[in-house]
Amino acid sequence: MSIKEIVEAANEKQVPIYELAIKQEMEVTKSTFDEVWAKMEKNLETMESAVKRSVEGDGVFSPTGLTGGDAVRIKKYLESGKSLSGDVMMRGVQGAIGTNEVNAAMGVICATPTAGASGTIPGVLYTIKETLQLSREDQIHFLFTSALFGMIVANNACIAGALGGCQAEVGSASAMAAAAAVEAAGGTPEQSAHAFSTALQNLLGLVCDPVAGLVEIPCVKRNAVGTANALVAADLALAGVNNLIDADEVIDAMYRVGRQMPRELRETGLGGVAETPTGIAIRNKILGKE
Amino acid sequence: MNAVTLKEKKNISYKSCFDVIGPVMIGPSSSHTAGALAIGLVANKLFKGLPKRVVVKYYESFAETHKGHGTDFAIISGILGFATDDSRVPDAIKIAESQGIDITFLEESGDSPVGHPNTADIYLEDDSRSIRTVGISVGGGLIKVKHIEIDGFSLNPQGSLPIMIAISSRNNLELELRRIFKKYEVDINNSTNLEKDGKYLYQFDLDSQLSGEARKELENLSDIANIIIL
Incomplete structure (x- = not known):
């Protein structure tokens, strides 16, 4: 399957992409509509709980203390009304960072498509549900649409940092969210595909370089960028700015870039910021000197 | 660098929407925590019951990052039969040891024997029997089982x-x-x-x-x- 086929099917049948996703899921897993719907609703509830938990009290902190509390800071800053990139953007960033703080704290999250990238999609949803006044039903539709796009990238390329770097995780999540955001805003299937290709193309080459092998630095902040990039890519597509390299070709490019990355930059904690003096010092402190 | 071809691409692995939006899980990593738990669960299902001794060998990314990613407690959670969102997951090693299970983790320096960066080789035994399984965590919590040894049989699915x-x-x-x-x-x-x-x-x-x-x-x-x- 390809993104081109999704766009063609949606146009031919005159149905939204989420409907294609739900139908396919019912067929493949031999489930009823209610079963499939309930499962996605549980995923949505998990995402909502994580964002909520991240801003309770002083926030959540990881066992190492390397990350935590930033969602609370962002929320306060947002409420001051002085943010440079605007409330919509910062609300998304807050949701993204909050989710990944809960993840780093070994809390419960929904992998979207991975745990390391679990903030990107909820971040986008957390902010556009306000902007677009999305109902609960709309939000579940958003997740089904992003899932269908995610299945294409997972099957035709990869979504594991150990195989493709962070571009495969946050890059994929950002592209999935961008495509679903366009649909939620009333864009066409073609515009969803343009948003997808723009978002993934913008993050090509992003390496996976976790300090001490932990899903904290730089993962938490990378999700803020994943969310921001998705919003920008969605807005570009809705403005009619197309991406000349089509989505399926960008997926192939992402896969090839991943295969060309040395193993140090694919989730081994042996390159990138993990290998800076500070990164090494943190590794030695937490894991003990080897 | 030579051009990289796409020939090595595989069949459809991610069949369900919930393979990419999901699972609901305890952090921090879908491949190194949820996926590792799933490999442990394979060992649990093969062994049927609690072992006395567990030996886990890690390769490549698993060997380098298992400590930071919580892979150890995740694999043991699977061996104990916990679900990915079970709140006991982070405490699994303590729980297993309190039940008298002897656990060894080994970081292998060579390449994965099954050609994947996220490889775990799990061996379980008690006084009368043993099983072995080699699993790979391909991303987003999804796994593949590449090798099984049980009852004198050796399988490479x-x-x-x-x-x-x-x-x-x-x-x-x-x-x-x-x-x-x-x-x-x-x-x-x-x-x-x-x-x-x-x-x-x-x-x-x-x-x-x-x-x-x-x-x-x-x-x-x-x-x-x-x-x-x-």
């Missing part, structure tokens, strides 16, 4: 779950198993039959999940076969 294994002293179970898969419209991607010392092993790589009713019907054969559904 194509990898994608579900996999159904039946071990029996009867040599005529294949038709019955196929009948059940057909009845519940589960396609078979690959099948293997092995014989050793008067025991027969039937392995089926299935195309889709088994329904509750299909599982029940298979488990009804438990009197005459060891039924394992991975």
Whole structure:
């Protein structure tokens, strides 16, 4: 399957992409509509709980203390009304960072498509549900649409940092969210595909370089960028700015870039910021000197 | 650098929406925590019961980052049969040790024997029996099982779950198993039959999940076969 086929099917049948996703899921897993719907609703509830938990009290902190509390800071800053990139953007960033703080704290999250990238999609949803006044039903539709796009990238390329770097995780999540955001805003299937290709193309080459092998630095902040990039890519597509390299070709490019990355930059904690003096010092402190 | 081709791409691995939006899980990593737990769960299902001794060998990314990613407690959670969102997951090692299970983790320096950066090789034993399985975590919590040793048999499945294994002293179970898969419209991607010392092993790589009713019907054969559904 390809993104081109999704766009063609949606146009031919005159149905939204989420409907294609739900139908396919019912067929493949031999489930009823209610079963499939309930499962996605549980995923949505998990995402909502994580964002909520991240801003309770002083926030959540990881066992190492390397990350935590930033969602609370962002929320306060947002409420001051002085943010440079605007409330919509910062609300998304807050949701993204909050989710990944809960993840780093070994809390419960929904992998979207991975745990390391679990903030990107909820971040986008957390902010556009306000902007677009999305109902609960709309939000579940958003997740089904992003899932269908995610299945294409997972099957035709990869979504594991150990195989493709962070571009495969946050890059994929950002592209999935961008495509679903366009649909939620009333864009066409073609515009969803343009948003997808723009978002993934913008993050090509992003390496996976976790300090001490932990899903904290730089993962938490990378999700803020994943969310921001998705919003920008969605807005570009809705403005009619197309991406000349089509989505399926960008997926192939992402896969090839991943295969060309040395193993140090694919989730081994042996390159990138993990290998800076500070990164090494943190590794030695937490894991003990080897 | 030479051009990288796309030839090595695989079959459809991610069949469900919930393979990419999901699972609901305890952080911090879907491949190194949820996926590792899933590999542990394979060992649990093969062994059926708690072992006395666990040896886990890690390769490549798993070897480098298992401490930071919580891979150790995740694998043990799987061996104990916990779900990915069970709140006991971070405490699994303590829980296992309190039940007298001896645990060893080994970081292997060589390449993965099955060619994947996220590889775990799990060995379980008690006084009378042992199993071994080699699993890979391919991303987003999804795994493949590349090697199984059980009851003197050695298997190298194509990898994608579900996999159904039946071990029996009867040599005529294949038709019955196929009948059940057909009845519940589960396609078979690959099948293997092995014989050793008067025991027969039937392995089926299935195309889709088994329904509750299909599982029940298979488990009804438990009197005459060891039924394992991975």
